[in-house]
Amino acid sequence: MTQTISLTIDGVAITVVDGTSVAAALSLTSFPAARLSISGQPRPPFCGMGVCQECRITIDGRRRLACQTPCRAGMRVEREAELRSEKHG
Amino acid sequence: MDELRCDIAILGAGPAGLAAALGAAASGRKVTLLDDNPVPGGQIWRDGPGVSLPKTARKLRAAVSENPNIRVLNGARFIACPQPRTLQYERGHDSGILHWRRLILCCGARELQLPFPGWTLPGVTGAGGLQALLKQGLSVAGERIVIAGSGPLLLATAASVRQAGGKVVAIIEQTPLHRALKFGAGLWRWPEKVRQLVGLADYRWRPASQVSAALGDDRLTAVRIRHAGGERELTCDRLATGYGLIPNIEPALLFGCPLTGTAIAVDDYQQTGIPDIFAAGECTGVGGSELALAEGTIAGYAAAGDVARARSGFARRERWRRFARAAESAFTLTPQLGEICTPESLLCRCEEVATGAIGDAPDWYNAKMQHRCGMGACQGRICGAAARWLWGWPLSVPREPLSPTRIDTLANTPPPDNSE
Numbered sequence: 001m002t003q004t005i006s007l008t009i010d011g012v013a014i015t016v017v018d019g020t021s022v023a024a025a026l027s028l029t030s031f032p033a034a035r036l037s038i039s040g041q042p043r044p045p046f047c048g049m050g051v052c053q054e055c056r057i058t059i060d061g062r063r064r065l066a067c068q069t070p071c072r073a074g075m076r077v078e079r080e081a082e083l084r085s086e087k088h089g
Numbered sequence: 090m091d092e093l094r095c096d097i098a099i100l101g102a103g104p105a106g107l108a109a110a111l112g113a114a115a116s117g118r119k120v121t122l123l124d125d126n127p128v129p130g131g132q133i134w135r136d137g138p139g140v141s142l143p144k145t146a147r148k149l150r151a152a153v154s155e156n157p158n159i160r161v162l163n164g165a166r167f168i169a170c171p172q173p174r175t176l177q178y179e180r181g182h183d184s185g186i187l188h189w190r191r192l193i194l195c196c197g198a199r200e201l202q203l204p205f206p207g208w209t210l211p212g213v214t215g216a217g218g219l220q221a222l223l224k225q226g227l228s229v230a231g232e233r234i235v236i237a238g239s240g241p242l243l244l245a246t247a248a249s250v251r252q253a254g255g256k257v258v259a260i261i262e263q264t265p266l267h268r269a270l271k272f273g274a275g276l277w278r279w280p281e282k283v284r285q286l287v288g289l290a291d292y293r294w295r296p297a298s299q300v301s302a303a304l305g306d307d308r309l310t311a312v313r314i315r316h317a318g319g320e321r322e323l324t325c326d327r328l329a330t331g332y333g334l335i336p337n338i339e340p341a342l343l344f345g346c347p348l349t350g351t352a353i354a355v356d357d358y359q360q361t362g363i364p365d366i367f368a369a370g371e372c373t374g375v376g377g378s379e380l381a382l383a384e385g386t387i388a389g390y391a392a393a394g395d396v397a398r399a400r401s402g403f404a405r406r407e408r409w410r411r412f413a414r415a416a417e418s419a420f421t422l423t424p425q426l427g428e429i430c431t432p433e434s435l436l437c438r439c440e441e442v443a444t445g446a447i448g449d450a451p452d453w454y455n456a457k458m459q460h461r462c463g464m465g466a467c468q469g470r471i472c473g474a475a476a477r478w479l480w481g482w483p484l485s486v487p488r489e490p491l492s493p494t495r496i497d498t499l500a501n502t503p504p505p506d507n508s509e
Binding site for chain 1: 125126127132136137138164166181182199200202209211212213214215217218219220221222225226227228307438439440441465466467470471492493495
């Protein structure tokens with residue numbers, strides 16, 4: 001009944017229920033942060049509704065808000081390299 | 090870049106925007122509804138894998154999508170007004186200009202967030218934020234969650250957490266018990282709300298208490314709670330905070346619409362102080378979806394020139410305005426909350442400016458110029474509202490673009506034309 005789709009986050013394939021936002025999908029990775037703050041602190045999605053900009057992330061090469069972007073099949077989501085090597089690699 | 094035209098543009102597709110669109114389209118006007126979320130419904134009727142929308146929402150969305158006079162632009166963020174009577178917007182892969190004759194602002198509300206130690210730790214989100222993320226498919230099964238702040242939204246978030254298999258550790262409400270009880274005792278006047286609230290009742294609700302710190306090293310592990318009897322710590326995996334809702338007034342400020350208090354000022358017909366610009370819903374004062382629907386309907390009819398039908402909605406609106414006033418006085422924030430905003434707490438999350446760093450600034454302008462507070466990606470949407478609550482500084486007129494914008498969108502912006 002529920003359809004699932006596959007996308008990649010930092011090159012790792014994950015499968016989510018259709019309609020899941022990229023912000024929600026981030027929590028399925030080993031560390032849910034979307035980006036690093038200016039002093040290097042990891043920041044996951046916060047407001048969930050497109051206001052705080054904490055979840056800005058690169059999706060298919062463009063900077064988007066993860067909380068307002070639904071996952072699509074084949075989508076490529078990429079976080080900053082520092083965040084990847086520190087928490088996700 | 091697309092260039093579109095309409096009779097009536099509506100900014101925001103929550104309950105007010107959807108109702109306004111149907112009202113405005115009823116007399117044959119061409120309506121365009123612009124909204125930054127992937128599908129219509131706003132925050133309260135946000136759709137997603139974790140959602141079963143109420144019947145009113147499904148009916149309204151279907152009516153809007155079937156109406157040949159209504160065009161809906163989803164995922165479109167309003168960024169500027171480069172020429173009179175326009176809205177410039179950006180979407181995931183393109184941008185455009187919408188020309189309008191009349192505009193209805195239905196921009197909704199956002200959560201007030203107050204800074205406290207540790208609120209930038211992973212594991213801490215907004216209360217409405219957590220609810221939105223759950224609707225978007227976030228899994229919290231088995232997680233221990235503390236919900237804190239003020240207002241009925243905390244109970245709604247707790248209900249969503251339970252439904253998603255999370256464990257609600259406590260609901261920390263700042264308002265004292267006697268105020269909440271007085272509000273509850275008066276609810277018989279709105280039986281619809283009694284039914285809603287009964288479904289939300291939770292024995293872990295704690296009045297007259299506050300979260301004073303989020304604790305943890307690289308992510309949240311516990312919270313510190315303050316109440317009359319002293320302080321204690323609660324172990325948890327997540328903390329969701331929200332100190333009530335505040336109207337989104339930035340687009341109205343850009344268009345020069347006068348305010349009343351923290352909301353857009355409107356007359357009986359939902360007309361703002363600027364000709365041909367109307368406003369409805371939470372951006373004109375927080376009151377819930379029933380009030381937003383009533384106001385949206387009136388605004389839609391009024392913007393289309395159908396005065397008689399607009400008037401027929403006045404009584405319904407008044408009934409829900411009384412509810413809004415009762416809720417507002419029940420959950421007025423105690424000044425004591427200012428004490429949890431310690432000098433070290435980050436006020437501006439984007440630029441990492443501590444609350445104590447701008448204590449000597451005389452106003453918001455100086456806080457920005459001297460300390461970079463509010464100069465980051467959110468452009469002060471979060472910290473500007475916190476500073477307004479802490480020090481009484483009004484929100485300033487925003488600069489264009491209203492949100493971070495791609496360079497190709499800016500390159501396509503038409504030159505200013507002030508011939509009108």
